[in-house]
Amino acid sequence: MMVSGISDGTTLALRMAINGLDARQQSIAANIANLETPGYRARIVSFEDSLRAALENGTPTDTSVMVDQSLAPTRSNGNNVNIDFELLAEKENVLRQRLVVQALNAKYSLLRTAITGQ
Numbered sequence: 001m002m003v004s005g006i007s008d009g010t011t012l013a014l015r016m017a018i019n020g021l022d023a024r025q026q027s028i029a030a031n032i033a034n035l036e037t038p039g040y041r042a043r044i045v046s047f048e049d050s051l052r053a054a055l056e057n058g059t060p061t062d063t064s065v066m067v068d069q070s071l072a073p074t075r076s077n078g079n080n081v082n083i084d085f086e087l088l089a090e091k092e093n094v095l096r097q098r099l100v101v102q103a104l105n106a107k108y109s110l111l112r113t114a115i116t117g118q
Helices: 007-034 048-056 085-117
Strands: 041-047 066-069
Touching: 007 041, 007 048, 007 085, 041 048
Parallel strands: none
Antiparallel strands: 041 066
């Protein structure tokens, strides 16, 4: 959702980052849920390079979120989910989400101060 007049490049970039981090969180959850599913290949989400390129072009909304299958070695049942990696990735992703939300809150706080003078 873009609010006309108050969405600048930084706000749009932060929103695109939230979208990518949300997709990553969903993939991590699916990977963990399928830990013992035979033949399941872990999903990996990438969006940072796309966001960086979109920012360099001045069009943060052109960010794309890519979901690929992991090429990591599989166990005997064909599954390649590594629970240690997934749990670590989940923690890192949560921290990144918090940072992005804090940055958005700071932007909106500045806007609120500009409007109300308080």
